[in-house]
Amino acid sequence: MLVPKVDAGSPRMGTGPQGYLRGSAVLGTPFTCDFEDGDCGWQDVGTSTYRWVRGRASLARWGTGPHSDHTVGTDLGSFLVTVSPPAKTVATAWLRSPEMQEAAATCEIRAWYHLSGSCEGTQGLNEMEQPVLRLDVAYRDEVVGLWQNPERSSKGWHQLVAYLGRIAGQFQLIFSLTQPPACGAEVALDDIIFRNCGLPGPGQQDCGAQESRCSRGSCVAQHRLCDGTDDCGDGWDEDTTRCKSFTNCSFERDLCNWEAEPGPPSWDRNTSLNLGALYGFPTRDHSTNSRAGFFLHVNSAPNTGPSGTAQLSSPTFQATNSCSLVLYCHLHGSANSNLSIFYVTNSTKQLVRERTGDMGSCWFRERVNFSVTEAFKVLIEGVAGNGGTVAIDDLILSPGCVKEQGKSPVTLPSQAGASPCAAGEVACDSGGCIAAELACDFNNTCTDGSDEKHCGATTFESGAGGWHDVSVGHLRWGLQRLAEPNTFLTGSFLALQEGEGQMVGAAKARTPLLGPSGPTCTMEMSYRIQSGPQGFLAVRILDHTTGTTQLAWHTQGRGVTAGERVRVPLGERSRPFQVELLALVDLQGSASVGVDNVTFEQCYLSVVAPTAAELTCSFERDMCGWYQDQSSDFKWVHNMGQGQGSDHTTGSGYFLSVDPSALWSRGQQAQLITSRQDPAAAPRCLSFWYLLAGPQIGTLNLKLQPEGEEETVLWTCRGTQGSIWHRAWATLPATGQKPYRVAFEVLRDGFLGDVGLDDLALTAGPCGAELSCSFEAEGCGLAASGQGTWQRQSNGTGTTAGPAADHTTGTAAGHYMVVSTGRDSLPAGHRAVLTSQPYQPSVPAQCLAFWYHLSARTPGSLGVFVEQSGVRRKVLSVSTMEGTGWHRGHGTIQPDGDWQVVFEAVGAGGDHGYIALDDLHVSDGACPEPASCDFEQDMCGWSSPSDPHLHSFAWGWKSGVPLAKYPGPEQDHTLGTRNGHYVHFDTSVLGAGGTSALLESQPLPAATDSCLRFWYHMDIPEHLYHL
Structure with a gap:
């Protein structure tokens, strides 16, 4: 098991003052730090005032840095953050882990980072001068890069995944943030997790029939012997004597017997030391896990288009049914990079394995078996996508690959001629060229529709339909034929299969680059899953414009075979984005996952849904012409209350709500939007009922977004208004000749509360006088x-x-x-x-x-x-x-x-x-006397501000109708019924000392003798509170 080296400066397993180290029930996590109780031995090792400290969102100025940690999801959680950035010089903040030892080849490091601030005030910055967050490993007297942040990234918490590779002996991890002059960025780190990093445990267990015993007592599958990965942890399975019949080319001296066809482009032999640290390049080789180790690569500079095809061929081999090739691949920096492995005879060129996409900054294992009835060569072709790199290392041929002697070698076929299309164009099957950005945009531009044929919408009967497996572990996605009739799947489908990669984790398949898409865009698919509760199937969206990955849908195994046809909202997105299928089950038993009949519905940007103009909505049936903005940080939910109370329409129906305390509600914004509306020649009135409840809720805005203009806030309300439905009106002005959109936006100022929306009505003409006006949005018609x-x-x-x-x-x-x-x-x-x-x-x-x-x-x-x-x-x-x-x-x-x-x-x-x-x-009703209130109509001038800076909370206003989320007396004192109203506060949210909830009257005139009388109700012992 990977453990920190135990000394005075390193954490020990368990809990204690140095931090919380916990295990994971999912993938095995022997060493995790969430920084809630300490720093777990991570140390700031910088030499300047630019440094790392442990902090909380509540200790930072609200509006900069993360508004919550990642572990707890509130401002009470802790993380590590950089402070005191330099003003005039380039500087780096360094953070170093405790010493650790013995990382397995399967070791995976995950952490969550939050990069905020910018260099917008710095003139003349080029790409290299942007702030760079890196993760490196220090061992054997060198520092090797594992990961660096992508060029594009939006606000919020993002997960990084880094692969350590096999490391014998001691090592340390180093996070660094480097900033150019006058750059005010800061980064926070949280939830650093090590997965599958421990060596296989020595034991006396019996090895299986297809396994061998390592020197240290663990078992290794026989097909993993001599494959270039130290699976045993002691090198027994890769011993040179045992593997002498295998032919391994590590490229440390030359290309061995492989031949690189002349370019351009061509496979180039190089090291990471020579290539530098540009995004997409390998940071080390696979053979030695070092910057000085050699590999072959082909790359494409950013904004230059694909590299063209580089070819590498083997010697000519005899006909065989027992030849296999193991190689290690690295595809990073572009979603369009491609690696293809063929066998070539004098009569055919047959594709055997193909990998397309961005697999991350890691070397992953691939195995190809050849069964050929005549002499052949192995041909490896690489195409680097825009800004990407394709690299290979450690080509290992099995003993069954025997060179052909004394016969004419196989001749490689000539490469296909140059594309008839210019750079930035793609060819239609029927002839002609279209702009590359028109492919996979959900609209047939080619007359034969070939530009949309391989974009993810498919029955899988004629191939993968554009889906590409991007897995790097023991599981992968592949086509499979249905063995017997099934309710959910038909014919061929995409199935979870055993993979050849050395990592342990979920299998991933992605579409090509898609978009743009409109707000009504959804993906429909049929699925089947048979697994225990540890297994899952999920759909994620990779948005390359914002650098975000969002979970759009998921289901867990239930112990039985389950499946259905599901609709996954994708929403409005800029080009490019990708849809990703993510699945994890244990295939050793009877578990399985399958996906079939994928379609994209109403995704083209110009598609107008039948309900697009339906802004009047009670939400009883559906959401009418309103749509969740899928790029929002957290979501509006169409439900029946779930502890927040009843709807406004019927008292038992549906409404839309936002819960900022939900586990998935990370970030600051949730938007509900309309699709593009026709220009409005005259003003109209939009009325709606809203709910703003809870001790620390944020802001609800109504915004108008004319096309090509800045959005304007038409109405706004901030802070708790009680667990009561309120009605509001806002005039939508005429927009002349401009189309427009309307949006409701929730901005989260805290983590305790709910927002609800119901019974929207759009009528002709402007609204009348507003019953409530805060002047936050406009002058309310005065x-x-x-x-x-x-x-x-x-x-x-x-x-x-x-x-x-x-x-x-x-x-x-x-x-x-x-x-x-x-x-x-x-x-x-x-x-x-x-x-x-x-x-x-x-x-x-x-x-x-x-x-x-x-x-x-x-x-x-x-x-x-x-x-x-x-x-x-x-x-x-x-x-x-x-x-x-x-x-x-x-x-x-x-x-x-x-x-x-x-x-x-x-x-x-x-x-x-x-x-x-x-x-x-x-x-x-008539006005009460100052500070006198029965709370039946409103709060009579009593107020209760909440302040996230100071950990103060707001009192609520509600009736006696029971609410699971905000409990209180079921009768008020005034009426003695559940329909009576009162102010209340749930003391369970106060938490640790130093928090408060104030209820304040309006300023009262000076008086020599006054009496304040009130009725109160409490369900806690009197010695536990101070009133």
Whole structure:
């Protein structure tokens, strides 16, 4: 077993102050570090102030770095992160593991990294000057690269996978982040995992009939003897005496008896030392696991197209049925790289094995068996895709490969002529050329449809249909014929089979590069799986534009044969992306996995779905014209509550929800989008019911995205609004001749809460007066008039003096309405008026509430009036204000028809005064006295801000209807029924000390004698809380 070397500076197995080392029940993980309890012996070894430290998201400034760790998925988890980046010089932060020893050839290292910040402020950066994250291994007095971050990468946590190769003796791993001058990037690391790194354990177990016993007591399969991999761990299976009948060419001295056909391109013999560390190049050879070891390679520079075909041929061999070739391959840097192995006779050229795609930065084993009835040569062809490299090493021929003596050698056929198409084009089967980006774009461009024939949509009856196996381990995907009738599969299908690779892990198959795709795009497939719960089948999306890999669908084994036809949403994506099938089962028993009849539905970018214009939706049947943005960090879910309460439509139906605490909800954004809508000649009103609940929930935005223009926020709401459905309206403006889209967006500010959406309705004409307005999105239809100018601003962007923070968010980024009352803007006695749109009363009495803020010196005066049928009635008049914060004003309205609210600021002739307004709200029923509240209609000015920086949480507002996720009393005190409302807080979320949940009243006037009376309900012992 791979273990850290035990000394004073290294961690020991188990738990303790140095970190948490845990095992994995899936693939075997003897050494794992999640940094929750310590650093597990990883040490910062830098020589400058640029260094690695252990930290949390809650200790960093919100908005930079990761917002959560990867292990826990919240701001309470720990990780390692770089700090204090240099300002003017290139510098590197170094992180070194404890000393470890004896890594098996199957060793795989996985870790999660989060790269944030950028070099956008640095002018003239080329590719080599971008920040580079590397993982290296130090052993035998050299440092060998294992992995470096891809050129493109989006925000969020990404997984790296590195293959260590067989290492005898001691070694250490080194992470490094190198930044050019003036580059403010930082990287975080979490969940470093070692898989299958231990040597096979010595034992006295009986070896099988097809196995041999190693010197150290473990067993090795006989077909793994003399294959270039130390499976035993002591070299017994690769002993030169035992393997003397095999012919191995390691290219350390020359090409042996193999012959490279002259190019260009051609197979070139080289070392990693000479090639350098460019992305895609091998970082070491396979024979010696060293930078100084030799191999053959063919490569293509970025943006130059495929390299052409390089050919390597063997001597001529006698006819045989017992000749096999083992070789080690390296395909990295391009999804279009290809390695093909043929046998060639004087009459035929037969493809025996083909590998296509990007297999990662590793050497993987391939074995090919030849059964040929006449003299033949082995021909290996390599084509490097754009920016990629194809390399081979350790070509091992079995004793059955006997050179032909005394006869004419086999002559290689001439290579096919040059393509009739130019660079950047592909040929149609029917003749003619099309641009390469039009192939596999879900639309037939060639007249015969050949450009879409090998793009993944297939029945597998005529081949793989464009799917390529990219596995590097004991499992692979291959075509298989159905032996007996089956409910789920027909004829030929793609099946999980035993592979020749030396690694241990899931099998992968990928489509060619696809796209672009539209928002309605889905992949349908039939599958069958027979496996225990450890086995699985999954679909992932590899988005090369963002550098992300997303899990789109998965199923686990159930102990019995299971299968069905499934629809996997792919959504709108830029070109290029790939779909990947991922599967893992134990084929030694009766387990199996098969996939068949793959189709892509409504994927072409210009396809308009029948429901595209259906923006009115109750979500009872489906999602109408709304679609999950598949590129979002986390997802909207179409469900019936799951502990969050009932829907708004029927009380027992469907709605859309977002749960930021779900395990898969990593990242900061979830978007619900429409497809492309026809231009709108007139404004329309979109009404909807929403839910924002929980002690630390984020923001819900409604956005308009006109084609070719910046998106605009039409409506926004931040923080908990209680476990109650609220109705909101937003006017969608006319877009002229421009198509547009509408999107609901959730931005996560914390990890505890839920967002819901239901009963959307789109009607002609603009919306009426808004019952609630925070001024975060726009001015809510309030019209300014008079001699002064009311304007919407935030402290960070405004030109008029105003409060440092708004009332809604309590931050400098929040918005409010403000008017300057200084003599230069509003002379003494002059007025600035702000008038709402007409309100239509629904009950005899309504409560008008708002928050106001006056400057400390000569603010002038604020008058608030209700205007009905041209008659004004004063609600409030104020010219001074106690304290420095926001104050709440309110008044009961008893209208007999439509009414408007008028805010009138009057100048006092001072120097720099101002009057500000925020959070206008109209509710049914008379206004209560300040700070008095039965919580039936709303929270009456009581507020409960949550702040992720300070670990403070918000109180909720709910009825007695039971919620599994937010438990509370099933009757309130006011009504004594489950329909009554109250404020509550679930103390189980508070966690460790230092956290709090505040419920604050509006500012109250000074009083010499006041009494506060309230009713409370608790289900915890009184000695455990402080109220």
